[in-house]
């Protein structure tokens with residue numbers, strides 16, 4: 212679309228909901244709603260240290276990334292069977308469909324499960340079957356990205372990769388997540404080099420709480436194709452130029468940043484500055500069950516707080532397709548759907 216049609220401001224929320232979009236930064240274990248955690252804890256006989264759904268939900272008052280991760284790992288402990296993994300992903304994919312997500316690349320954390328004695332096959336087959344079902348029943352295109360937990364060793368990451376390789380056709384790439392500060396990207400340089408040889412796509416969380424240096428090393432040492440979060444990049448003008456020049460996408464998660472106190476309020480989020488600098492910014496939900504909203508909630512609340520416009524909505528949705536790992540023909544079809552959605556609102 213050469214120019215975005217002018218859309219009346221009062222129709223912007225409706226447009227944000229209706230426009231097709233890709234979600235590229237969401238941890239499937241972070242979509243486990245308290246109700247599902249309780250249901251699985253009962254059906255699997257796994258005790259959790261919360262008496263009720265309400266008590267669990269009230270524990271979601273985080274002060275930083277680590278305070279969230281402690282509860283997140285407790286929640287994931289109820290996942291035991293292939294059916295559990297399927298049900299978790301299927302619940303998310305139905306919500307994605309409702310938000311007009313046409314393509315989702317889902318992060319999963321196998322080490323969170325294999326360390327508890329759950330087999331890699333159970334994790335991957337359960338999640339993958341939900342992705343296949345989403346394609347046929349919902350028309351949502353979904354794929355998986357295996358994330359290494361950065362608070363664990365690179366040796367552990369190598370062992371995880373070995374366990375996952377028999378299922379190489381069921382995931383498209385690898386990422387790096389969990390506690391960022393003190394665990395710089397270079398800790399995983401060798402395992403990422405190996406994944407690159409294997410033809411896997413590469414992404415990593417960097418510059419969420421960690422410094423711009425972590426974004427530099429994610430790019431130069433890990434050779435990632437996308438940076439997850441990356442919001443701290445705005446502290447380094449040279450890095451901003453590099454990200455813009457090479458069109459390295461940032462998968463920004465505004466409600467996550469708010470909940471984990473990366474920014475004191477949404478109106479102080481730097482998403483507008485990142486867009487103004489020409490970066491390929493996308494909007495995503497990160498861990499939607501824990502951070503107060505799915506992808507459309509992220510769009511709606513961010514636009515309400517920052518005053519972003521319909522033209523910026525178009526850019527963000529178009530960026531989500533450009534930044535995805537889908538093929539060029541598919542990206543072109545999604546852009547046409549996006550143009551059609553905007554034309555309907557003009």
Ligand SMILES: [Zn+2]
Nearest residue numbers: 388416439497
């Ligand atoms: Zn994340």
